[in-house]
Amino acid sequence: MNAHKKVMKYDTFKQWCIKKKWWLTGAAVILIAYYFCLPKQLFTSPTSYVLEDSNGDLLNASIAPDGQWRFPYNAHVPDKFEKCIIAYEDKRFYYHWGIDPIAIGRAINQNARGRKVVSGGSTLTMQVIRLSRNQPRNIWQKIMEAVLATRLEFAASKKKIIALYAANAPFGGNVVGLEAAAWRYYGRKADLLSWGEMAALAVLPNSPALVHPGRNRVTLLNKRNQLLNKLYRQHTIDSITCQLAKMEPLPDQPLPLPQEAPHLLDLFRRDYQQQQTSEPTRIKTTLLADLQHNATAIAERYHNSYKANGINNAAVLVLDVETGNTLAYVGNIYHPSDPELESHVDIIQARRSPGSTLKPILYAAMLNDGLILPNTLIPDIPTQIAGYSPQNFDLGYDGAVPASRALARSLNIPAVRMLQQYRYERFHSLLQKMGITTLNKPADHYGLSLILGGGETTLWEMCGMYASMARTLLHMDQYKGKYDMDDIHPPNYRLNTRYPSKYGLSKDGLLDAGSIWYAFQAMTEVMRPGEELLWQQFSSSQRIAWKTGTSFGFRDGWAIGVTPQYVVGVWVGNADGEGRPGLIGVSTAAPILFDVFRLLHTSGWFDPPYQQMKKIEVCRKSGYRAGELCEEKDSIYVPAAGIRAGVCPYHQLVHLDRTGQWRVTEACESPSLMQHKSWFVLPPSQEYYYRSKNYYQQLPPYKPDCLASLGLDKAPMELIYPRPGARIFVPVEIDGKPGQTIFTATHRNNATKIFWHLDNNFIGATTEFHQMALHPAAGKHTITLVDENGERIEQTFEILDKERE
Structure with missing residues (x-):
């Protein structure tokens, strides 16, 4: 049934x-x-690019492409604004479904009595729809707004509807949205506004053309006070708050928005446009607002000093080592009103010659491969390689210098010789793996000049590379002696960005931890500007590994510093590449570097990675692995590859007579009467310069009785012209230029190289045909010749002055 x-x-x-x-x-x-009927995206108008620090405080904002100050949608709406706007516009907002029949009825009654539009009866939801559609206001559009408003109520929460209204309501002039209005009219974020300030803003969207800050102030004042009275009657605020709020001044002319990081804002805009994303044009960065402000102030202070010398630009970058996050980004001094300063150029992202700032990476790379030990002697003598003749900054020579000291003193010739040994092709590849993308030409394009700044890179990538090295060293204990290749990554300025894991842990890293540790150790020995070594006597001084650089032509001054917590990079120069006298890294960029470090709280130092190192005996004098003839030895920890390093080549067994004053051979001295000693002997070309700056005991000469048996009874080298005490007159050539004097020498062994020096300055080397064309200035001079065996002759002569004669 x-x-x-x-x-x-x-x-x-x-x-x-x-x-x-x-x-x-x-x-x-x-x-x-x-x-x-409801569009997926209600509002499609372009929005301002907004930059916030890690705490959500505004750093920078740019006007939208349509000329409006319109911040992107923000889901957070201050409680004060919500209460003000509901009380003023839609008191039954939380009780209707998009349309308010009571408000509509009241509006119809008021409009009929007044025979004109007195009230619209629109709810906040309907106003959101009207703002999104921007259609003429008539009955048909009103009906459409009502329908769409009910649909919006089903699609979004009340909180979101309020947020949509707050982000898109007009606030007078070209100001759209509560956030932009708070900054333009009061100079601070909306959350910090008082009741009086918030009430003044809440009444603006109702009639933004009529009620404009700076005009119609009486109307604005009355509307604001009426709203405050309503809030008091609703018990939202008490009487004292109401009275105090009425006493607050109205906003005046619009204020400029913060300009704390304009160059990072430009970088964000470029990145956003390249990504072609639909994400909001707002970004919460990793920057710290206070540090950004103070770093900018430091750069400005030094700019005021440097500009007297025609040095107009400076940049500062501060990174957190652990994360690679950017803490301060001063892309340049910022004076947009002065076009000659070119302060719009973001130097942090600009390609510039890095000078000597790549030398620590080469030092670490050679330690990593066992090509040198920390203090291996590196030749520092006049050098010419395939027509390339590097010079030290002071134009002097040390003969031979420990690798660590060569790095600390930033000597160019040892660096070039080290790169020649390591091979510039390998170094070019290593830099690319370490994150330097700007060296995008073949290695042969740069050659050996790469180590002296022959390529171009950016402060962004350089600081990122040093941060990767420091991060690798920090994580040794955490990864139990293994390497995480993901630790090598570029800097980041977006908050909560994480780099995906690609490689995981590995037994080997691009650079051994011990090599990085020794590189940082050598960088701590650099003398701080203005303080020399005295800073080491103060326990409060920060321990910083730092390196400066100066590009060819004095165009770029660099300084990069590293601690276990931070990496700070500084660049000083001119954005247009103009060089200036005195524009060197140690005197321009380094002072800024240390002032920025004083803002940071650094502590501790990198722990020596002993698990990744081996203990070996090294020769104290040469820095090589100790051989049998090395008498002074040290036991030190070195990178693991150091066990493959070469044995000391500079100690040799020397046979002396019984007095120890002469070298002898068995042909002229009985072996029973000989003394046999280990002797530290540098090659002659290194010895000549080394002994002028270091204690060096030269080999004793051969005993006269032994010269005949060695075939050395006559001097092996002779200066043919000029003769001792010669007075030389050099005529002027036909073209008016000073003429040259041809100096001539001879050597018993044609294959032997002779090194020429005029007044103790190296001028060149010759083999086979020993002639040198010179044009010394008028006056007395000394010419010195040294052959490969250390034999030397020295002679004085005088160049006559034609006018005096």
């Missing part, structure tokens, strides 16, 4: 549906249209 009834009911319903099919079809169409 029950089944029969169900069948009958179904048939009846079926017949009814057939009869009403057109009505049902129409209803279905209406429901589908109603469902899809």
